[in-house]
Amino acid sequence: MSRTRRDPRTERALHLVAGTARPRLDRAAAPAAASPTGRPRRDPRAEVDSALVPGPARRRLDRTLRQTGLTGQTGHIVHLIEPEIALTAPPRIVVVEEPAFLVAAVPDAPGGRLTAHDRQVLGAARLLAEGGGAVVALPGGPVEELGGAGADRSQVLAGESEFDPEGRAAALAAALRRLKVRHAVFPETAEGGDLARRVAAALGEPLFAAAESLTARAVTRAARGRRVEQRATPPRLVSLTADAVAAYAGAPREAREINALGEVAAVPRAIVSARVVPADPATVPLSEAEFVVSAGNGITDFERFRALVAALRATPGASRVVCDAGLMPRAAQVGASGTVLDATCYFALGIAGAPQHLQGVARCEHVVAVNTDLHAAMIERAGLAIVADAQEVMPALLAALQAEETRE
Amino acid sequence: MKITVLLSAGRHPVSARPCPPAVELQALRLASGLAADITGLHAGPSADGVADALGHGLSTLNLLTIKGDSDPLVSLAATLKATTPDLILAGRQAQGGEDSGLLPYALARELGLPILADVVRIDAGGEGLLAVEQVLPRGARRRVVLRLPALLTVHPAAPAPLPFTFAAARRGKITQLQGVDSQPPSAAPEERPYRKRPKLIAKSAAGASAADRLKAATEAAAGGGRLLVNPAPAEAAREIITHLREIGVLRR
Numbered sequence A: 001m002s003r004t005r006r007d008p009r010t011e012r013a014l015h016l017v018a019g020t021a022r023p024r025l026d027r028a029a030a031p032a033a034a035s036p037t038g039r040p041r042r043d044p045r046a047e048v049d050s051a052l053v054p055g056p057a058r059r060r061l062d063r064t065l066r067q068t069g070l071t072g073q074t075g076h077i078v079h080l081i082e083p084e085i086a087l088t089a090p091p092r093i094v095v096v097e098e099p100a101f102l103v104a105a106v107p108d109a110p111g112g113r114l115t116a117h118d119r120q121v122l123g124a125a126r127l128l129a130e131g132g133g134a135v136v137a138l139p140g141g142p143v144e145e146l147g148g149a150g151a152d153r154s155q156v157l158a159g160e161s162e163f164d165p166e167g168r169a170a171a172l173a174a175a176l177r178r179l180k181v182r183h184a185v186f187p188e189t190a191e192g193g194d195l196a197r198r199v200a201a202a203l204g205e206p207l208f209a210a211a212e213s214l215t216a217r218a219v220t221r222a223a224r225g226r227r228v229e230q231r232a233t234p235p236r237l238v239s240l241t242a243d244a245v246a247a248y249a250g251a252p253r254e255a256r257e258i259n260a261l262g263e264v265a266a267v268p269r270a271i272v273s274a275r276v277v278p279a280d281p282a283t284v285p286l287s288e289a290e291f292v293v294s295a296g297n298g299i300t301d302f303e304r305f306r307a308l309v310a311a312l313r314a315t316p317g318a319s320r321v322v323c324d325a326g327l328m329p330r331a332a333q334v335g336a337s338g339t340v341l342d343a344t345c346y347f348a349l350g351i352a353g354a355p356q357h358l359q360g361v362a363r364c365e366h367v368v369a370v371n372t373d374l375h376a377a378m379i380e381r382a383g384l385a386i387v388a389d390a391q392e393v394m395p396a397l398l399a400a401l402q403a404e405e406t407r408e
Numbered sequence B: 001m002k003i004t005v006l007l008s009a010g011r012h013p014v015s016a017r018p019c020p021p022a023v024e025l026q027a028l029r030l031a032s033g034l035a036a037d038i039t040g041l042h043a044g045p046s047a048d049g050v051a052d053a054l055g056h057g058l059s060t061l062n063l064l065t066i067k068g069d070s071d072p073l074v075s076l077a078a079t080l081k082a083t084t085p086d087l088i089l090a091g092r093q094a095q096g097g098e099d100s101g102l103l104p105y106a107l108a109r110e111l112g113l114p115i116l117a118d119v120v121r122i123d124a125g126g127e128g129l130l131a132v133e134q135v136l137p138r139g140a141r142r143r144v145v146l147r148l149p150a151l152l153t154v155h156p157a158a159p160a161p162l163p164f165t166f167a168a169a170r171r172g173k174i175t176q177l178q179g180v181d182s183q184p185p186s187a188a189p190e191e192r193p194y195r196k197r198p199k200l201i202a203k204s205a206a207g208a209s210a211a212d213r214l215k216a217a218t219e220a221a222a223g224g225g226r227l228l229v230n231p232a233p234a235e236a237a238r239e240i241i242t243h244l245r246e247i248g249v250l251r252r
């Protein structure tokens, strides 16, 4: 059907100012009734005005409407993204009272925190528990946020000492036997993979090692030098590679503590002593580093930058511009044509955040950025973003770290 | 000290021709650094490929002949129970077979030996003891002292294998022994040509556009970003240090 026709006469009548002898029109006033099409009219001028970013001399617009809280004064702390949880009521906790069967997940959880891989393992266990099952998490130490990651039950199964893989594997095998779990999922990491194989040997069962895809009906893995894909219905013991299954994203679950301790057979222990030697951050390869401090084109004082990296006990990195200029070695380049990081924290000094650079830090959990430009992509990516001159922040950081050391 | 190195029939990762997996040759090198009596042990239908290990510093290879599809575990366990070496070295994972890395664990269980994974350095540690270095993620190491006899698996970060020498390969001795044939495992999984599966990309939904994927790669991971505009340098430094401490990357 054609659009309703405009009626200029009635539109004009809506703008008439009442009470004067001569007909007067007030075009600025909003018409009493909406337009005949029912759509509110856009006001491009007002939109542009509200998107104007105050501050810099050059006119700049921010059309994402994220800066509405920004007032432009210096030294203000602005929360860019409001936590969404505050707006909605806390989600209800899902409770499985009488599970038909159990699926175990064994997260590594180094330092009591779930890694992304651990969350994927819990997500995979959740997939296998569809249809009335419950997921029971069996970490090696107390872990928070298990419920949010999809665990219905939990039980800590630790070894006797800090490094006791034999004891932990025996306790785990006993728990799996006692709980009669239908499946047990492990992460295919150094620790999780070792544990999975120990448990498989203790139970005398096959392990579907390094699964690369997993659904309730089929798991696959590579074999024969990655020339063949093996496919089977999920067996009892599965270890899962990273980034194969999505983490659980539903409503939180209760992660109720249960008693899963089974009868542990006596284990002969051969380890006399064990001591962890931490990696030397100055020599560890960039792809394995935990904390990377990186310099971009905004940095000119590289002596100070190196001193700062050493004081923070971090691994040095750089953007491509800096490496091209020969100011840092090529091995330090972060990004698509350099090294893709797997770090926990990335600290970027004077880096704009080109897409090629950001690809290199996509997997970093935390990003801290110092840049003079409020609109740099790195500032947007950062969890803590500081709009300041990095040349001045570096000596301040060094002084603060030194002051702390002398105080101790 | 008597050391047995377990050698599997590997395939070259690129050409797929028979050759010993690199990590098992690295195990050989670790063993030869201990000045000990070293034997290689393989259970399989022939010594194809495995024999190349003789050129990398091995003088004797014991070949347990079994049928192609029988489980090597039974033969290996029987032989090792008879020879009782002080130390057994294996690769972390074979290359060209099942590639599950499960055999050393099953063998250790069968022999009642302790097992330690991912070793990159072995030193003699006194009477009946061994000092080894184990690889941990992120470049860290763990120094472990353990009692012998034991079974260790070697990590690819160990020193490179000794170079191949043709004369040594000619000189090396292969002893053929009869292995124990056993039933192949009943429920063999279905096999098909390998297909690479896409990795999950953080946060972006399936079928998302390139723009969405770029956004997922570049957006703040944890949300709740905090922005400080033109703070004094000292204040900025304080904020950064507290933040790094909270995350746990900056330790005293």
Ligand SMILES: Cc1cc2nc3c(=O)[nH]c(=O)nc-3n(C[C@H](O)[C@H](O)[C@H](O)COP(=O)(O)OP(=O)(O)OC[C@H]3O[C@@H](n4cnc5c(N)ncnc54)[C@H](O)[C@@H]3O)c2cc1C
Binding pocket: A295, A296, A297, A298, A299, A318, A319, A320, A321, A322, A333, A334, A335, A336, A337, A338, A339, A349, A350, A351, A352, A353, A354, A355, A356, A357, A360, A370, A371, A372, A373, A376, A388, A389, A390, A391
């Ligand atoms: C095919 C291809 C591959 C690439 N691969 C990579 C790669 O792997 N890695 C990589 O890094 N790049 C890569 N690049 C280059 C990339 O596109 C950018 O050019 C580069 O990342 C920019 O580096 P930068 O941020 O250090 O420099 P710039 O873009 O010059 O940015 C400097 C930043 O520092 C800020 N600044 C200036 N002075 C100060 C100060 N005193 N204090 C604080 N901040 C200050 C500025 O505001 C600016 O944001 C690639 C490009 C191509 C075409």
Ligand SMILES: Nc1ncnc2c1ncn2[C@@H]1O[C@H](COP(=O)(O)O)[C@@H](O)[C@H]1O
Binding pocket: B006, B007, B008, B009, B021, B024, B041, B042, B043, B044, B072, B076, B089, B090, B091, B092, B093, B094, B095, B097, B098, B099, B100, B101, B102, B103, B104
């Ligand atoms: N048939 C075999 N004979 C001797 N050693 C083997 C054999 N198969 C596997 N191994 C050893 O066990 C390790 C792990 O093998 P796998 O469990 O097949 O990945 C290998 O690196 C070898 O050291």
